[in-house]
Each structure stands twice: as structure tokens, then as C-alpha cells.
Amino acid sequence: MIAAWTKALVLGHPLVVIGSDQARRDFVFSTDAAAAVEAALTAPAGVYNVGGGESVSLADLIGHLLEVTDRDFEVEARPSRGVDLPATHLDTGLLRSVSKWEPQVGIAEGLAAVWSWETRDL
Numbered sequence: 001m002i003a004a005w006t007k008a009l010v011l012g013h014p015l016v017v018i019g020s021d022q023a024r025r026d027f028v029f030s031t032d033a034a035a036a037v038e039a040a041l042t043a044p045a046g047v048y049n050v051g052g053g054e055s056v057s058l059a060d061l062i063g064h065l066l067e068v069t070d071r072d073f074e075v076e077a078r079p080s081r082g083v084d085l086p087a088t089h090l091d092t093g094l095l096r097s098v099s100k101w102e103p104q105v106g107i108a109e110g111l112a113a114v115w116s117w118e119t120r121d122l
Contacts, residue, residue, distance in 0.1 A: 002027060002111065005065065006118045009073055019080035021059040024087035026051040029105035029113070036092075039101035046098075051090030052110075053103045061107070068111045 036050040
């Protein structure tokens with residue numbers, strides 16, 4: 001979603017929100033996800049959740065994007081597809097307990113990095 005939204009902003013397109021902007025998602029930055037995979041490979045065999053450590057509403061994500069991009073943009077609301085969960089939040093406690101892994105990049109810092117990447121050639 002973050003990659004799609006930042007790309008849309010670069011192209012001057014609206015952000016598309018499907019369903020409620022109060023839906024919550026647990027975003028994880030790519031370097032944190034890679035570190036989690038590395039930690040899981042050296043941990044005891046098991047199933048581990050990987051998440052960013054907080055559940056962020058889409059409305060809050062849009063607010064962060066307004067700050068990071070410093071530009072106005074349109075948000076296009078579309079109806080729910082009926083399969084979208086109202087909230088996701090991953091319990092990363094098991095991986096944390098068997099390794100030293102913890103997410104290091106917060107939502108604002110991650111968005112700033114993604115925005116910097118998307119606008120690198122502008």
C-alpha cells in the first residue's frame with residue numbers, strides 16, 4: 001500500500017482508500033523484515049509473525065504522508081470489498097523472545113525513506 005500510494009503521489013494521482021480510513025494495518029519496513037527473516041533462520045524452528053510493532057490507521061498514514069511529502073493530494077474513497085479486515089496487528093513476541101530482533105524503523109521514518117526513494121530522480 002505504501003509503495004502504491006507514494007508512486008501515485010509522484011504521478012499526481014489520488015490516493016485510493018478501499019473501505020474505511022479507520023482500518024488499521026501493521027506496516028513493517030523492508031530492512032526490519034529482512035532482519036526478521038535473518039533472525040528466524042537462526043531461531044528454533046517455528047512460525048513467527050513479523051510486523052512493525054504498531055497498528056496504524058489509514059487516516060493516520062495519510063496524515064504522515066501529508067507531513068513527509070509536504071504536498072496536498074486528493075484521497076479517493078472506494079467501497080469496501082467485503083474481505084478487508086478492520087484491523088491487523090501482528091504479535092511479534094515469539095520472534096522477539098527467541099532472538100534479539102525488534103523493528104527499528106517507525107512509520108514516519110519509513111515513509112520518509114520511501115518518499116525519498118520515489119522522488120530520487122525528480
